[in-house]
Amino acid sequence: MTDATAASAAAASWESKVEKLGVGFPLRRFRLRDMSDDELLACSQAMSIGLSLEEMQAARDHFLGRDGEDDPTDVELEALGQAWSEHCCYKSSKPVLKANVYGIAEDKIAAREDAGIVEFDDEHYYAVGLESHNHPSAIEPYGGAATGVGGILRDVVCMGAQPVALVDPLFFGPLDMKNADLPPGVKHPRFLLDGVISGIRDYGNRVGIPTVAGGITFHEGYTGNCLVNVGCIGVVRKDELVHSKAGGVGDVFVYLGNPTGRDGIHGVAFASEELSEESEDASRSAVQVGDAILKEPLMHVTLEVIREGLTTGCKDFGGGGLSCVAGELAYDAGYGCHIELEKIPTKVPGMAPWEIWVSESQERMMVTAKAENVERILQIAAKWDVPAVVCGTVIEEKVNHVTFHDETVLRLDLEFSTGGPVYDRPCAVRTVEPEPTPELPVPEDMEEVLRWMLRHSSVMSKEWVVRQYDHEVRANTVLKPFQGALGSEGPGDAAVLKPLDASDRGLALCSDVNPYLTERDPYWGSASAVDETVRNLAAVGARLSSLCDNLNFGNPQKPERMWELYEATRGLGDVARALDVPFSSGNVSLYNETPTRPIPPTPTVMGVGILSHYKHATTLDLKAAGNRLYLLGETGDEFGGSLYLRYHDAEGGSVPRTDAKVLADSAEAVVSAIEAGTVRAAHDLSEGGLAVALAEMCFASGGLGAHVHADALHEDPVVALFSESNTRWLLEVPEDRAADFEAAMAPVADRLRHVGSVTDDGRVRIRTGETYAVDADAASLREEWANALPRLMGVEA
Amino acid sequence: MNKSDIKWAVLRIEGTNSEDESAQVMREIGVQSEIVHLKQFTGHDVADHERRNLADYDGLWIAGGFSAGDYIRAGAILAARVKSRLGNDLSEFVEAGKPVLGICNGFQILVETGLLPNLEPGQAYTQAPTAALHLNDCGHYECRPSLLRHVNRGNCKFTTGIPHDEVRTVISSHAEGKFILADDRDYERLVDQDQVVFTYTDPDGSDDPAYPWSPNGAAHAIAGVCNPEGTVFGMMPHPERVFYRRNHPDWTRTGLDAGLGFDVGDGRAVFESIVDYQVKRL
Known part of the structure; x- marks a missing residue:
């Protein structure tokens, strides 16, 4: 086979190495270890995650070597x-x-x-x-x-x-x-x-x-x-x-602001490639939608909860969304996090866990706080009509652990994913x-x-x-x-x-x-x-x-x-x-x-x-x-x-x-x-x-x-x-x-x-x-x- | 009333964005001022210690900004909320002769609620608005200095400290500032009842200045009006943004003392006048 035909075959065949898990919501497992190099690359390209072949190989090797499942879920690969x-x-x-x-x-x-x-x-x-x-x-x-x-x-x-x-x-x-x-x-x-x-x-x-x-x-x-x-x-x-880091084990994560939507998906990958004639159609969903009149009260809420001394850490949702925010808040303090993804408010019903995890929707802020301060944080948010939910806790082990309706959808070693x-x-x-x-x-x-x-x-x-x-x-x-x-x-x-x-x-x-x-x-x-x-x-x-x-x-x-x-x-x-x-x-x-x-x-x-x-x-x-x-x-x-x-x-x-x-x-x-x-x-x-x-x-x-x-x-x-x-x-x-x-x-x-x-x-x-x-x-x-x-x-x- | 006992409330909701400097200039004058969220007056979603009663205040300032985003007519959403949640309290407040100030978005809200221009002496507000602040003739938001002539003959309690016919520099900063009366025949009565307070002019002193000296194309070049009693006052340009001389666009030419005192700006007299009125009359 020539390179070109191998690549086009791979473009079709990688999907046969992805299995849909019967868990009651969209979740797929990617059998990277069964994929050829061409398939690994085709998979990365088709999913718009922007990873090179070498990076896909590094990911594959990491998952093979970890405790637990040998292959990543879509949430893990997207993250x-x-x-x-x-x-x-x-x-x-x-x-x-x-x-x-x-x-x-x-x-x-x-x-x-x-x-x-x-x-x-x-x-x-x-x-x-x-x-x-x-x-x-x-x-x-x-x-x-x-x-x-x-x-x-x-x-x-x-x-x-x-x-x-x-x-x-x-x-x-x-x-x-x-x-x-x-x-x-x-x-x-x-x-x-x-x-x-x-x-x-x-x-x-x-x-x-x-x-x-x-x-x-x-x-x-x-x-x-x-x-x-x-x-x-x-x-x-x-x-x-x-500081942009949690205070200690047992702190809870409070999500403030805009519900998470399908806007801004793959925004960072889009920012990390050249623009082309097709960018308009291919990458429109990577552009987020702003809402100034949610941002303005969100700034008030954030500054009010900080001034009242209710938080241990605070970080904004930028490029990388929840995936980066939760992990970095915990990891920079020397800990890990457990996030319950179903708690995150969404703009539309039926969003897949991976979409919620990587969305770069605007007007969101995450704070960590001691449990006893959560009620007051929620009250301040309510005064400003800003959505607020408790969505996770800081844990001892340096991992991102994400569950969706009690099912583990992501478990990533933070040293690996942030390095x-x-x-x-x-x-x-x-x-x-x-x-x-x-x-x-x-x-x-x-x-x-x-x-x-x-x-x-x-x-x-x-x-x-x-x-x-x-x-x-x-x-x-x-x-x-x-x-x-x-x-x-x-x-x-x-x-x-x-x-x-x-x-x-x-x-x-x-x-x-x-x-x-x-x-x-x-x-x-x-x-x-x-x-x-x-x-x-x-x-x-x-x-x-x-x-x-x-x-x-x-x-x-x-x-x-x-x-x-x-x-x-x-x-x-x-x-x-x-x-x-x-x-x-x-x-x-x-x-x-x-x-x-x-x-x-x-x-x-x-x-x-x-x-x-x-x-x-x-x-x-x-x-x-x-x-x-x-x-x-x-x-x-x-x-x-x-x-x-x-x-x-x-x-x-x-x-x-x-x-x-x-x-x-x-x-x-x-x-x-x-x-x-x-x-x-x-x-x-x-x-x-x-x-x-x-x-x-x-x-x-x-x-x-x-x-x-x-x-x-x-x-x-x-x-x-x-x-x-x-x-x-x-x-x-x-x-x-x-x-x-x-x-x-x-x-x-x-x-x-x-x-x-x-x-x-x-x-x-x-x-x-x-x-x-x-x-x-x-x-x-x-x-x-x-x-x-x-x-x-x-x-x- | 003792100056230091006077309490002003600066009203805010989401999108109100001039509340910090508004509360600050009142403190600088020597009265108490507090930023109060509408929900603190209505008691929704706030802790007990955050609840407030409008009647406990001596003055109400509806500050500038883009309340609730102003995605429909400017000021319409906050005006509707104020009328439905705070209507009676506000009537009593105005009827007690307590001053209400609306700057920029606040002026738009006072017009939307019918508090201004309100040609009927003795009533707090009209059932329906009798004027509007329409989109600027240039079609978009602009931020630029305006020259305002003080045309009030003494009725407005907010401008007694400014000589009649004096021209002052104040900052315009709005998209919807074109004052129009629903029925332009009301203009004569507005003038007769001494309710016109500021009009736009230009460096030559024109009564009918062209853009950009009229930043919006307002009818009769009206920049600010008051109610028949002179206790409710609204204007589009921002006097709190020229409270200090250092905030004037040309202060490096005039120096920080341009005749009113060190670092005193053209807008300060508005706040001094109303507090002076409160000290003497309330």
């Missing part, structure tokens, strides 16, 4: 498929993460469970998480995005923390793409964007947690596989922190050498280049989207996503919250990654993402406290993709290590790939910063005519992946580099100068360089202008105006504070230049040599910037 998925056990990424980002400044992390826990002040921690919901959003953008928000909220709540903000970095294909250019089975980016933001809006607004930061990035590489990353941060009193496989996957190294910027015609009209940049999807205002999110609820938001004079706001560098009534400390949030840099050079592109995070936070007056990384990459079984993952994490880790700042939370999303292409490497970085006092919060808009403008940082000929090269439709150049020592010193100087009260406005330089940053500072002021001499930055006007070199800020300083400002900036004085001043004429003027490269009305520049997205979405006023 293994889930536990060993890329999504749950990080089998491809773990060695890379270990080498590059684990173990950095670990002493600053108080705990790392469902969310990362870091000190906010003497009495409080913040709890932070960042996750992806990419594949579900590509298939069903509204539900996929909504449940992404729901999932990250639960991660924070289950630590006992009150969520205070959401952050949404989103990535789509070009909005102006022609329908004819869409690959088969792919939805138009406009449809996906509209669905995703509606999902975030309708869910995030209803649960009452403000969405304060994020970003929308457009790149052809996301056309077939959009990315929806969602971050959440909460605060918790140190003595109310709850999934780890692969050291090969990398195909691509050498990235610094390249000179290509020779390009010098634009005759620099102002036209600036206008093009302001209209470009990378820079254009995302206000039409952002205003659909409630960024004010909880009344803690001190700096909003859009900042400046009423009605002419510009894009803020980071949001600032004052999360505690009793503390004046501010919490700053931002997220960054530029795929045009990372696709060209994953190492320096990723280092640049950290650099941009640091400068965004410093611009609002915040010191970086911790980073979160959401690693969105292609298929790790392809060595080119694996190399991108390795290089990107190396770039993130090298800068973070030099800054001595930890990664408090992270998530890996692989297989973001379609038959046409992978996504560009996308290590989304979310930064959490702390302001010593909220009053120091600083915005980008210019404040008063006559003030000085300073530029901090060196401007170099670094155009790799830049907006300027995209203007020319050209390739080449070197991706901007960063020196972590200089970055740390510069950021500290900026924050110190802000704290000394010498800085009225601050803005970092990123895409579009000085020209774009200065235009934004002017138009956000609602009437002021600026006069800047660019010659001091670089002899080449194009470099001076449009270079995207890292570690740079524009700072506005009152004339009478200039001496104090310069004193605060002394450690980086060699990189500081007084480049111009604020004017009252509302014009953006950049002088190079004897002429003005740009001399434009700021308000008209704002029009270009503000109208671009409504025009692309067809919703122009």
